Amino acid sequence: MKRALLTGGSNGLGRALADLLLQRGYQVVSVDRSGGAAQPAMLHVTCDLADRHAVDRTLPAILAAGPYELAIFNAGASATGRFEDIPLDACLRLLAVNAETPLVFATALMQAGAVERHLCFISSLSHFTGYPGAAVYAASKDVVAAYAKGVRKPFAAHGVSVTLACPGPIRTAQAERHAPPGADAARRMPPEQAARAILDATLGHRRLVIPGAGPKLFALAGWLFPAFVTRQMKRLIFDRLDEAVW
Amino acid sequence: MRSRLLITGATAGIGLAMARRRAAGADLLLTGRQEHAAVRDRLPPGAAYVAADQSSPEAAAGAVRGALDRLGWDRLDLAVLNAGAGHALDPATESAQSIRVTLDVNLAAAIALAQTLLPFLENASGKLVLVGSTAHRGAPGFASYAASKAGLDGLARALREEWRGRVAVQIVHPGPTATGMHEKAGHDPGPIGRMFARPETTAARIEAAIASGRSPVTIPFARYAAADSLTTWMKR
Numbered sequence A: 001m002k003r004a005l006l007t008g009g010s011n012g013l014g015r016a017l018a019d020l021l022l023q024r025g026y027q028v029v030s031v032d033r034s035g036g037a038a039q040p041a042m043l044h045v046t047c048d049l050a051d052r053h054a055v056d057r058t059l060p061a062i063l064a065a066g067p068y069e070l071a072i073f074n075a076g077a078s079a080t081g082r083f084e085d086i087p088l089d090a091c092l093r094l095l096a097v098n099a100e101t102p103l104v105f106a107t108a109l110m111q112a113g114a115v116e117r118h119l120c121f122i123s124s125l126s127h128f129t130g131y132p133g134a135a136v137y138a139a140s141k142d143v144v145a146a147y148a149k150g151v152r153k154p155f156a157a158h159g160v161s162v163t164l165a166c167p168g169p170i171r172t173a174q175a176e177r178h179a180p181p182g183a184d185a186a187r188r189m190p191p192e193q194a195a196r197a198i199l200d201a202t203l204g205h206r207r208l209v210i211p212g213a214g215p216k217l218f219a220l221a222g223w224l225f226p227a228f229v230t231r232q233m234k235r236l237i238f239d240r241l242d243e244a245v246w
Numbered sequence B: 001m002r003s004r005l006l007i008t009g010a011t012a013g014i015g016l017a018m019a020r021r022r023a024a025g026a027d028l029l030l031t032g033r034q035e036h037a038a039v040r041d042r043l044p045p046g047a048a049y050v051a052a053d054q055s056s057p058e059a060a061a062g063a064v065r066g067a068l069d070r071l072g073w074d075r076l077d078l079a080v081l082n083a084g085a086g087h088a089l090d091p092a093t094e095s096a097q098s099i100r101v102t103l104d105v106n107l108a109a110a111i112a113l114a115q116t117l118l119p120f121l122e123n124a125s126g127k128l129v130l131v132g133s134t135a136h137r138g139a140p141g142f143a144s145y146a147a148s149k150a151g152l153d154g155l156a157r158a159l160r161e162e163w164r165g166r167v168a169v170q171i172v173h174p175g176p177t178a179t180g181m182h183e184k185a186g187h188d189p190g191p192i193g194r195m196f197a198r199p200e201t202t203a204a205r206i207e208a209a210i211a212s213g214r215s216p217v218t219i220p221f222a223r224y225a226a227a228d229s230l231t232t233w234m235k236r
């Protein structure tokens, strides 16, 4: 049976990715902080992905449960508010979950030969702009994006394709928690739609996927006029945030 | 009043070159990994120094904070976060340890320092400058190093807007420079290494970038030689 490794498969985009993988006949190993609903063909591994020691303790079991046809590094957290209002400890945990752990997982899988064909790193549309109001989150997502671009060639030499996914806002509980008051949830993409685009791109060896037409245009605008678009982000998000949330 | 500057990673290479350029006109606080006694001889006379190993980000920021307090400085006109390190290797063989140290030294410590330094910079309407790298778009031979520098770029893009009107934020991405970093990273650039910019040249380019107020500023490889000869030619 085809096997897939997924981090953060119990909620939001990860949940939609898990459902889609199951539908397509994969056995899914999902790594989460809190576990998740039991399902046939789905194995939950509990691990706090912000905790180095926990990651090191759990990795051997995750590698042993492979080999995987593909691995998707989806688990991520956010922290919004003024940079200086977010406690350093929360900043460091955020960096660990969003940036360090996906890189550590990727090299561990490569070294063990535990991933056979595809890796996908989930970054963010903020990679094309800037994200005032989520400075550390934005930094962590840029780490993942540059890493995915860097390893594409060397990993291809081992027969593994690398896809960078930069989704825009998705309709999840996390987005809800971090959006400025009054933000319009209807404009966020349903997770199922983003999951489909991301999985298809991963299986299709694509270098980059930005699900949806609106986000693609936004990325293009950010690429052409980075300073202008980042200032708009400030107006739309930073200036409207009323409290720090992490 | 003389301006007060902090330069991290000022015991070698580009950071040391910047410190030497500035020593005559400003009060300096310099940092590095090593103890003061080991580096005293090469630092500009009169510069204050504190050992702040950035592989422990929180402790490093604490050490800098302690040094500022001991000096009795309540303001900083300029902080250049320049300390950095990495490993040249096939990313498929990189250890977890190497990834973690690279991200801690280059990115997490910069985040910790930026939080610590904000009140000092704000008191002087000062400037925070992050030293990135032209590798920040992704590099197969130093994937985690390049990724950490991309993280700095993302941090700078956000902070520049968040702190607008309070503290100016800039990121400068230097190109290949002939410092000890390549050897420490286990990287032999080969004959092309002879074409790398001198640390003094890169330090001067970074200063020009700081003075321009722009961000991000990239200092590409091919431009060093060209810019040098162009300015000479223009002045004739």
Ligand SMILES: NC(=O)c1ccc[n+]([C@@H]2O[C@H](COP(=O)([O-])OP(=O)(O)OC[C@H]3O[C@@H](n4cnc5c(N)ncnc54)[C@H](OP(=O)(O)O)[C@@H]3O)[C@@H](O)[C@H]2O)c1
Pocket (backbone or CB within 6 Å): B008, B009, B010, B011, B012, B013, B014, B015, B031, B032, B033, B034, B052, B053, B054, B055, B082, B083, B084, B085, B105, B131, B132, B133, B134, B173, B174, B175, B176, B177, B178, B179, B180, B181, B182, B184
């Ligand atoms: N050289 C290049 O081609 C190049 C190109 C683009 C960007 N850069 C960037 O420019 C900056 C300066 O690099 P460089 O070429 O001048 O390198 P360098 O000669 O190796 O100097 C690096 C400085 O950072 C310090 N440092 C290293 N690890 C540290 C740690 N864990 N804690 C505290 N300080 C630490 C070093 O201290 P020690 O003396 O103890 O090692 C040294 O003072 C770095 O951020 C680098 O990434 C360099």
